[in-house]
Amino acid sequence: MLHYEYSFFRIAKDNTIASSAQKYKQLRLHALSVAPTSFSSTCEIESALPDTEWVNRLAANGRETFVCAARPTESHSSSEKQSIWVGQLTLRGPQSPQVFLLPAESGQKNPTEEGGEELWQMLSLFTRPDHRGQGLGKRLCQEALNYLASYKESPRKVWVRLMVKPENRATVGLYRGLGFAEAGKCTLAEAMVANGDRDLLPNDISGEKYSSRTGLIMMLEVCRS
Template structure:
């Protein structure tokens, strides 16, 4: 039996809530961690703190409730300090220790978002064969899907994109990033099997000078497909990123 992690766990943020208070609490905590990441690691994101700090509450809610996206949170083992001070924490009916309750109760130390699946055709009839990330990029900018993939996907190829990875600097090298990605990969495998797809490809992109992150991704099974993919950020600047892909063949 595998020993349990000692530094926390990775949890998926749900899409629906019986309590508006629970949704508002999760949105606020996601917003706080995301904005902190944009401040302390600006090079790791295509967006900026200046832009996202002006987002309305509706935009932040749409981030978590986008049907084509799933956001995972790495939480610390210890509970939030404010619980010891009898601060009210939103609750949902039922079991007091569901994943939602743990999301509400524990400190968040890392986040990552999985986009997709999106159908893609790897063997283009003309020109260069399509890459898995092509379905998420338009005119060198991210084109984020806003609707879930419907219909029959049996024997099709689908693509996923990993975005917005961030772990608090003080919590790095404690397996939070690997735990987030392992949970994300398991989610893709489960989803792809349920859809009966032929192959699922997961793309993750990283700055060329972030060797530690790239090393982690390769250790988990990602392979470098492009060492200098040009992408335009929110400032209108062209950055070149390393694109890594994990292919999950389900045939």
């Protein structure tokens, strides 16, 4: 049985991005295949995307992607020594208050221009099943939150929002352990828009699937020192 050491990092937007995009693509398609109900997109849709689209995702302004990589601590061949990507997480932002707003019936506390908070959406947390149970998801989230706390000095307050299915109790518990608190309820349509998947919505979103307010909104306030 192999043992691994893990590293956590933000994907750099430099001349290594094409190579990073291939690793990200493999992990993302694996996530969509083993946890299809956790994402608004599908493996069928994303496996058809050209390589340029995967590069564009990682290079896009207002989007930061974080990865957990695993490297065997003992190996017998050069191929076994190579690290593999086993976890991922994305941040979207900073967002304007207008983009961050939700209807009053959501129960979410909405930002204002006067408040001056920096606004981010956290999404797409995934860890490969064969590497779960070791706290990697929590450490991946901490890497992203540390980035938000330190990549610049102001504004002092940063709001981080995520949307999750309440029946995913383990995931909800992970977020609570990081300090996230329940902040309201969202519809599937609102979650897809917040996560950047507006183009995947059908023309008619009036049905219960997209309009029922069953998703859990959780928020965390990060204070920069």
